[in-house]
Amino acid sequence: MFKSIFENSRLIGGEILELKDSKGGSIASFNSTIPTEYKTLKEIERLNGSKGKIVIKIAEIFDKNSSYPEWKTYKRKCFYLIRTHKKDENKVKVSIVEGAFFETIPEKDLISTMFQNIFNKHAKEYPIPDKVKENASQVFQYLTDHSLISFSQDIPKASIKPRLRIMAEAKNEGNPHWEKYNIPSKTLNLIIKADNESKTVRNIIEERELPIEIFTIAHQNDGEFLVFSYKVR
Numbered sequence: 037m038f039k040s041i042f043e044n045s046r047l048i049g050g051e052i053l054e055l056k057d058s059k060g061g062s063i064a065s066f067n068s069t070i071p072t073e074y075k076t077l078k079e080i081e082r083l084n085g086s087k088g089k090i091v092i093k094i095a096e097i098f099d100k101n102s103s104y105p106e107w108k109t110y111k112r113k114c115f116y117l118i119r120t121h122k123k124d125e126n127k128v129k130v131s132i133v134e135g136a137f138f139e140t141i142p143e144k145d146l147i148s149t150m151f152q153n154i155f156n157k158h159a160k161e162y163p164i165p166d167k168v169k170e171n172a173s174q175v176f177q178y179l180t181d182h183s184l185i186s187f188s189q190d191i192p193k194a195s196i197k198p199r200l201r202i203m204a205e206a207k208n209e210g211n212p213h214w215e216k217y218n219i220p221s222k223t224l225n226l227i228i229k230a231d232n233e234s235k236t237v238r239n240i241i242e243e244r245e246l247p248i249e250i251f252t253i254a255h256q257n258d259g260e261f262l263v264f265s266y267k268v269r
Contacts, residue, residue, distance in 0.1 A: 037091070040101045040112075047104060050112045052080070053132070057119050061127075063211050066204040070146065070182060071138035074111040081108070082183035120213045121221070129213050131225040138210055140257035144180035147202070151176045209256035217253045222268045227253070230260040237264065 040050035052075055058064040069075075069083055077095070081088040096102040114135035121127035155172050158164065179185065188197040208214050212227050219225060228234045230252060241248050241264060249265045 037095050039099045040107065042101050042104070047101060047106055047110050050099070050101075050110075052112050052114045053117055054114070055117045055119075057122055059121070059123055061120050061211075061213060061215075063118055063120070063206040063213070066206075068186075068201065068203075070143055070202060070204050071116060071135055071206075072114055072143050073135040073139045075114050075135075076111055077108040079183050083186055118212060125222070127221045129219055129221055129223055129225070131212050131219065131227050133212050134228040134261075136229050136258060137212060137227060137255065137261060138206065140210070140255070143182065147180050147182060147185070148176045148178075150202075151179050212253075212261075219253075219263065220265060220267065224266045224268065226264040227261050229258075230262045234262040238262065 037053065038049060038051045040047045054069070054071075056064045056066070069080075077092055081092050084091070092108070099107070101107060116133045116135065116138070118129075118131045118133055120129050152173055155176070159169060182202060185200050185202065188199040190197055208216075211217075212225075213219050226237070228237070238250055241250065247266065249263075249267070251263050251265070252260050253263055255261055
């Protein structure tokens with residue numbers, strides 16, 4: 037997690053970086069969070085329980101802006117440090133990837149659709165009245181908050197506290213190291229959405245004549261991304 041900046045009467049920066057490490061070419065599963073373009077510290081705290089609180093406490097110590105009321109609630113850009121083939125020095129790839137690469141539909145739509153799909157599978161296996169089927173989709177539109185879904189449930193007379201845990205796996209098109217994206221082996225990469233910010237990065241690299249290859253990849257579900265690739269000798 038990077039330090040926040042107070043500028044023009046508001047907090048900016050404070051980007052969040054999450055590590056995903058794997059032995060093969062696929063990305064390790066996202067075990068407790070859904071990868072998104074933006075997150076708040078409040079979400080992280082609620083989703084990760086005691087571990088999340090420890091992370092926030094450490095961040096408070098190092099960030100001088102943590103006393104601002106909105107410090108936990110303003111949206112921070114998310115990046116993911118992806119390493120694949122970590123034990124093979126000839127195949128290893130390391131990339132810092134913008135969260136937009138994974139969030140190709142809004143998180144709230146993803147979650148509500150997930151519950152709808154679960155209901156549809158039940159409807160195929162068990163008799164469910166048509167009226168219930170008609171109303172179900174309306175209900176699922178309101179089940180969208182990941183942090184509320186992941187809470188442990190205290191149910192009267194139950195001796196356990198059940199908890200729903202949403203995990204996520206990247207499909208081929210959601211894996212920046214997918215062979216069709218042609219990210220070279222033995223490289224360190226920055227992969228960001230092809231927009232004005234990426235153009236600024238590109239201009240800096242070209243002006244300084246840095247030894248970084250620049251190319252684009254066409255995300256199957258989310259348009260064009262710029263890749264800034266440094267080859268490790």
